[in-house]
Amino acid sequence: MTSTPFVRHNAPSWYEASARERVRGLLDAGSFKEFIGPEQRETSPHLGIFDLPRQFDDGIVVGRGKLSGKPVFVAAQEGRFMGGAFGEVHGAKLTGLLRAARDAKSIPVLILFDTGGVRLQEANAGELAIGEIMRALLEARRAGAKVIGLIGGRAGCYGGGGLLAGCCSALAVSEHGRIAVSGPEVIETNRGVEEFDSKDRSLVWRTMGGKNRRLIGGADAFVDDTIEAFRAAALFLIERAPAFGLDVLKAEQARLAERLNRFGACADGLDIWKQEGIVDAASVPGMSAEDFTALANRIREPRYDAR
């Protein structure tokens, strides 16, 4: 009998990991100090009304640590608690972290997005939180802190989370990751199944998934589904992500206008990829992370004068 041709890598999967496991694997060993940890029991003041269970950290872990010896702030959403959705306390923790980054000026922030958006049960507080977070995020960037989004969990990065991702200095995404504002079911309900069949997983990923986001410039780095790959991408993006100012915003606006021009008539991710000159567009979804990253780098070197 021949030896095993495929050896499953034992590197821990980002997708399978909890928020805490991602933080632990991402940062230098033993360097993480949590702010407002679970023992503080800062839980949601609203979920009890609905007879829903609370989580001690309200579904987000925030704190500081080291990445290759250099200080970073970290926020990691737990995608399996309430779909990673923003509530009052959850949102406030992220707002507070970003304000600390604004005051510290030069310490980068890593946001490990894993969210379906705002919690229905805390809709008002959640929407307000998104607004506050957006302001705090941009103030932090203006003060000199890079804000890097890492996306590859079960819930994706939707709704208010998708808006926040758009405000980041740079994004890294894996194959599992999805980035959008409206979710597939919402689009189908509002526009009909012919417009978007939310049960067609292949379509969902061609549209919102990590590979398309990388190819269309919605994310800056594409990584394998491992914690170590996200760590490497975080280090890379912290170095290369642009500073923030009016000229960057203008470049970003121009980039988006050009993108709309180029791809606005495309009906499907496949059409976009063909437009970009990818010869066998249909093979993109099935490509290995390694082959895809090489392809993506050939097609489009991430542009750092925008975002």
Added chain:
Amino acid sequence: MTDWRKGQGARDARIRAGAKFAKGKIVEARDATALLESVILPGDRVCLEGDNQKQADLLAGALAAVDVGKVHDLHMVQSGVVLPEHLDIFETGVAKRLDYAFSGPQSTRIAKMLFGGKIELGAVHTYLELFARYFIDLTPNVALIVAISADRDGNLYTGPNTEDTPTVVEATTFKDGVVIAQVNEIVDKVPRVDIPGDRVNFVVKSDKPFYVEPLFTRDPGAVTEAQILTAMLAIKGIYEPYGVRRLNHGIGFNTAAIELLLPTYGERLGLKGKVATHFALNPHPTLIPAIESGWVQQIHSFGGEVGMEDYIRARPDIYFTGPDGSLRSNRAFCQTAGLYACDMFIGSTLQIDLLGNSSTVTTSRIAGFGGAPNMGSDARGRRHPSDPWLQAGKEADPDSPAALRRGRKLVVQIVESFGDKNVPTFVEKLDALELAEKLGLKLAPVMVYADDVTHIVSEAGIANLLLCRTKDEREQAIRGVAGYTDVGRGRDKKMVQHLRERGVVRWPEDLGIDPLEADRSLLAARSIEDLVQWSGGLYAAPSRFRNW
């Protein structure tokens, strides 16, 4: 004078009536209903495929559309009640009586219709048993079958999903029945002849490929820690000590976990080549890592599995394939193999009582039996010995002289003590009994009987019923692995302790297994994508299982 050729006369008349709609044997799809109205007589016994996996969906639709004035009160004999049309015909009066084996997808509606008196139930069978009756007292007058392709002579290619067709055709054709086949396409030459043309009377080409679902694909991403723990217990506590090489896995996440643990946990225990070498099994994608790692020598299959076709073509040393290279499955022979040529059946269930009877019936759903009662039964007609079989026989009956002591097939029920929605698996009284009362059935629908069950595995441990000497011991052995259910908490603690000392009950720590070890990192594949990679890209996972 006695007419000894009534059957032939009737058959010839049916064929003449149907020939009006045929060019040679070929009938247009739009004439299917008219064909059925001319060939089928009121009160006929009709077999509609109705297999576990593939469905003759065009013919089912055509039958549902017949004029009930012309075709009514049919006696349906079929393996599976799967499509809505299979039950629609009872609503309209086209059909009246039913004998079948499996109704998973229609389990709620069929329960309602049985309670409502819309269906006259003959009996619920296990597959092999129903096939057997096709030859004795349930022989079809008309068989509505499904194949991939046909040539103009009616030779059929049934391909990977051959399943029940040869058996159905054998019984029908050779007892003066009429065989009507729906096919995806008509070709000049079929890739191989699965059903010879002289057994087929009419062929209808469908506009779209026949219905077939991937029923045997389990996403490794959904395997839980509890399922991994039960799998570890089964491998170390049963596969290893009995040295089980020839076996069948009933479908489920518990057995999928076992398949995914062979290359890792099984390897760690040094079991490659010693266990799980010969399978009666559908082409489970979750067995790919074990096959690729050299664990498996041979597999015979009941049916196919959507997405596995190319992988099977590339592994003819493992699977049964024809000269054309594609899988050849056969449910009747695979069920026979499971009965006589396997030393163990291991599968899951929904309820187990204090004797060890197991059932999948609840008061609102009747799923039928499928193949489990057959695979999970001790074959008393078996005569050839094997080590696991003899060992089990010795455990059951240590005192008889060895030369007169037959062996026992290992029949293992593997469960979690609480099922979906925290409903306990272990119960004092099976729902099946209540159902029997409600429906006036002579027998409660039991899937595996207590006297066939040899072991029960839950996350709480393994109960070896072969070693139980009294009814009390048996009850306490079951309670001893019933975890925190009412049944488990009601155990006699002292007695269970004694049973543990005797090895009748073994908890994880008795087998040197720490539940904390039961971790998803032990799985050889943790996602559908991993399985695709293991197969070298040959496994084409159906779209519902992938993002690409």
Added chain:
Amino acid sequence: METFSYRHKAERRSTGSKAQAIIGVVASGNLEVLVERVLPDTECQVEVSTPITGFGSVWEAVITDFVERRSPGGLKLSINDGGARADTVALRLAQAVRLIEEEGR
């Protein structure tokens, strides 16, 4: 929501020096366990908050077995349950103790 509180005597102190640990996620079929080293060496306490009512006797049985098996002396374990099965609860409690006893994390 139902809440339970159990106080037990433990045979010996849970080993290790970590002050606290946390495991699990509040989701369907799952639970989180926060464990804090805040009690005297031979005492332990388990607090449960659960949206699934009527399983008090099962919680009690699971926790009693856990205390006997793992001897969590000095530990307070606080549970937010998302509707987990009894064996999952037992597993998480054991994982929590293992985590707080682990050195160097």
